[in-house]
Amino acid sequence: MKKEVKVVVTGAAGQIGYSLIPRLVDGNIFGDRVVNLSLVEIPQVVSKLEGLAMELDDSNFPNLGSINYTDKFADASKDADWFLLVGSIPRGIVYNGKKIEERSDLLQINGGIFVNQGKAIAKHGDENAKVLVVGNPANTNALIGKSAGNIPSQTWMAMTMLDSNRAKSMLAKKISRNISEIKKMIIWGNHSPTMYPDFENAMINNESVANLINDNDWITSEFIPNVQQRGKAVIDARGASSATSAAKAALDTVLACENVTPSGDCFSAAVYSDGAYDVPEGIMCGFPLMTTPDGEIEIIRDLTLSDNARSRLNISVNELLTEKEAVKDLL
Ligand SMILES: NC(=O)c1ccc[n+]([C@@H]2O[C@H](COP(=O)([O-])OP(=O)(O)OC[C@H]3O[C@@H](n4cnc5c(N)ncnc54)[C@H](O)[C@@H]3O)[C@@H](O)[C@H]2O)c1
Structure with missing residues (x-):
């Protein structure tokens, strides 16, 4: 090094x-x-x-x-x-x-x-x-x-680490656990209100966070929309967009890339899609990532997406495809 x-x-x-x-x-x-x-x-x-x-x-x-x-x-x-x-x-x-x-x-x-x-x-x-x-x-x-x-x-x-940190914070509060216990908090798709915070793959000590919460109403009517809209909520409250939490998330991303990812965990960022999880090639999409012992950043490919997760991811992917179309003359 x-x-x-x-x-x-x-x-x-x-x-x-x-x-x-x-x-x-x-x-x-x-x-x-x-x-x-x-x-x-x-x-x-x-x-x-x-x-x-x-x-x-x-x-x-x-x-x-x-x-x-x-x-x-x-x-x-x-x-x-x-x-x-x-x-x-x-x-x-x-x-x-x-x-x-x-x-x-x-x-x-x-x-x-x-x-x-x-x-x-x-x-x-x-x-x-x-x-x-x-x-x-x-x-x-x-x-x-x-x-x-x-x-x-x-x-x-x-960067989608800020969204992942927000999601972890909300989940940890809901079940009165420490944030550091929550692993595999993945943000799929675009860093925009269409992002999908994946509560189904999030884990605590090999136990599914979704099972621990066991409150589908809270997930769909509070958790997902609040993660998706948190940036706007901070702007409304502060009169300016998230800054210290965004800086912390950028530092967390650098740290995650500079260190081998512990087994049983992953980190969140959007990278160039090569077709993983049937996301079309050639867009920058939020995926579960790991840093290998060689220092490579790789997509973790063996997670399962439920039908509900898949349809939410598709909405975000479609938005990314629309954005790509809007800048096609620059690509
Ligand atoms: N991905 C995320 O999770 C996330 C979270 C929060 C904010 N953001 C985004 O981060 C960006 C910065 O936020 P901020 O609060 O620091 O904004 P800010 O307005 O305080 O600072 C942005 C700075 O960028 C400078 N700048 C603009 N164009 C530049 C260029 N071509 N080269 C170099 N500098 C340039 C401006 O002069 C300004 O000082 C915004 O686009 C914001 O939307 C992203």
Whole structure:
């Protein structure tokens, strides 16, 4: 294993960035490896990163290596091991004189950004680089980025860990158990309100969480919709989208990829479908994943989906296919 790791973070001056970046260098994610940070922002706010760099220095993190910040993604990408692509243009802002309201407009604008980032990662990133897309619409942004570069040894993911963490939290509260006991909490499909949080495969000590709960009404009328709508609920309550929990989920994803997955568990992220579970090839879909002893990220393929789970997954897959169609000129 390398003694140093280089991590690129886009959207570094944003809310998630402020919570995420210090925790990349506190020793809990990359152990005793030195972490070199390459922080990327748009030209209008890149100068703010000087303040963040000062705070990182002042925090005395023993594992902090170099800190660079730039508005040029390609420069930041050179030999990077990890790319945390948080930056994207949110819905509701005025972009080039037009208010961005429609998901299709959002897909097009962010899509253009992810084409360039995907090319740069393929050209300049480490050949085994791992890429986690957080910026929404995360699955389709990741599909665009991956398609633009297409280096098979680089791994592209879109984040669904926050949804998985939310689901675990709700289940643990319902049955008064500790979150750490819940294994195999899979989010299938798109990181959107169509996602399917799979309560049927979730386990505690080899016992099905669904059996422990034994309350189908609660599952269908509270658990599933509340996981699907939790992002909106946080926005309504906070006036801004989830930031500290999103940062924690990004860190959890990196940790899951950097360590061999314990037997009897898996982690959640969306990866490129190769037809597993009859999901059509060529979309970024949430699957159960494992990290192998060789450091590969693989889909776990031996889980069973009930008819109900399958029909919920199909809804989300259809949404991903529609998003793919909307950006076909970028693929
Ligand atoms: N996948 C998830 O679970 C999840 C959860 C929460 C938020 N999100 C998404 O994460 C993204 C960031 O959220 P936030 O709260 O940090 O937003 P924010 O608005 O506080 O910060 C985003 C930052 O990205 C920057 N940015 C925009 N385009 C960029 C580009 N091309 N290159 C570099 N930087 C760029 C902006 O200047 C801004 O500073 C949003 O798209 C949000 O919807 C995803």
